[in-house]
Amino acid sequence: MAKLMNRLPLKRFSLLQSFILLCVVTLIAVLVVITMEFSWAENLRLRFGETDWVLPSLVAAVLLTVATGIVTMAVLFYRWKLKRPLELLKQASESISANNLSFKISYDSRDEMGELIAAFENMRSQLEKNVKTLWRSVEERKQLNAIFAHDLRTPLSVLKGNAEFLATYLPEKKLPEEKVLDLIHTMNLHILRLESYAEAMNSIQRLEDVLLNFKSMDTISLTTLLDSSGEQIARQFGIRFVSSLKYDNASIHVDPYLVMQIFENVVANGVRYASSQVNVRYDLQEDTMKITVSDDGPGFSDEALVKAVLPFYRGEVWDSSEHRGLGLYICKVFCEKHEGSLQVANGPHGGGSVTVSIGTQVDK
Numbered sequence: 001m002a003k004l005m006n007r008l009p010l011k012r013f014s015l016l017q018s019f020i021l022l023c024v025v026t027l028i029a030v031l032v033v034i035t036m037e038f039s040w041a042e043n044l045r046l047r048f049g050e051t052d053w054v055l056p057s058l059v060a061a062v063l064l065t066v067a068t069g070i071v072t073m074a075v076l077f078y079r080w081k082l083k084r085p086l087e088l089l090k091q092a093s094e095s096i097s098a099n100n101l102s103f104k105i106s107y108d109s110r111d112e113m114g115e116l117i118a119a120f121e122n123m124r125s126q127l128e129k130n131v132k133t134l135w136r137s138v139e140e141r142k143q144l145n146a147i148f149a150h151d152l153r154t155p156l157s158v159l160k161g162n163a164e165f166l167a168t169y170l171p172e173k174k175l176p177e178e179k180v181l182d183l184i185h186t187m188n189l190h191i192l193r194l195e196s197y198a199e200a201m202n203s204i205q206r207l208e209d210v211l212l213n214f215k216s217m218d219t220i221s222l223t224t225l226l227d228s229s230g231e232q233i234a235r236q237f238g239i240r241f242v243s244s245l246k247y248d249n250a251s252i253h254v255d256p257y258l259v260m261q262i263f264e265n266v267v268a269n270g271v272r273y274a275s276s277q278v279n280v281r282y283d284l285q286e287d288t289m290k291i292t293v294s295d296d297g298p299g300f301s302d303e304a305l306v307k308a309v310l311p312f313y314r315g316e317v318w319d320s321s322e323h324r325g326l327g328l329y330i331c332k333v334f335c336e337k338h339e340g341s342l343q344v345a346n347g348p349h350g351g352g353s354v355t356v357s358i359g360t361q362v363d364k
Helices: 002-007 015-048 054-097 112-169 177-207 219-237 256-273 302-307 327-337
Strands: 215-218 240-245 251-254 277-285 288-295 341-346 352-359 361-363
Touching (some): 015 054, 054 112, 219 240, 219 251, 251 256, 256 288, 256 327, 302 341
Antiparallel strands (some): 215 251, 251 361, 277 288, 341 352
8 A cells, every 4th residue: 555655646636635545546545455354354254154153254344354454544634744844844934933033944845735835935935034124224223223322422422511511601601792603603504503413313113114116117218317317416526427338228117207216316426526527327137227427526434335335324424414434324224125235446557446236027
């Protein structure tokens, strides 16, 4: 029976088909055995004549054979169709309960249990992805809070020092009016700085709530739209704008508004430091669209290569009204929401280079 079952292609059958097949095989085997038992009973009758124990023995043997067949069929069905997938699911559940998601579960069968395990693996994969995203979000939030707290120290220290200074000397009328007005002006500047930080934090919070709105666009139309915006930004700074393509026209699924916002922030960052020209190169690779913006400026410092995508990083620049150091950070967040990434580097011949990768479905 076991050898016969091993030769049957049970992995290709559904649970119902396998059950029916096992029933048929078991029924045939039981009938063969019962036939042999009837033959055995007939031989006993011929040998010992009409006795009272032959018929009860035959009935007992038949019932025992039927019961054995049913139990054997159940054991075989459990062993070949249920045991292995149930063990896999149990082990996977235990791993998830132990907060271990770094495993894979597979079962080479086309039946319902195979589909169940495939669905379980998809759930595990998505859960692992969500946990990693959540963990990265928590870490970024901690980092953001640390940066925010660090940047608040200077204006708060200035405000505290000036307030103590005024509280000490103003009642004694030892400060001239010009000095008092100067201190008040300084305090107002730092209050504006604090307001700017608060508004920036609110903006960052809203980034997490941005929803993607995918549309199907051909790459020529998209790059033409981006080039038009890039030329306008470069013109404001008196910088030359040059773009190039490395692929044929294709239809892609992107959020054009999000891509436009990423592009404008990166180009604005490039023209801010460019000497005379900003170059943009578009590249399409399977399921990724890459946009590289490079300039002919001094390039990124060693510190900027590490910190350029951090929030509130401004290098040597600080402008409380226009530049909060969020441009590349916003681009990084939007790229990750679009299943992509952002990288900063220096070009081989100098100048800074920012490469934006955007996940997309390409229909060529």
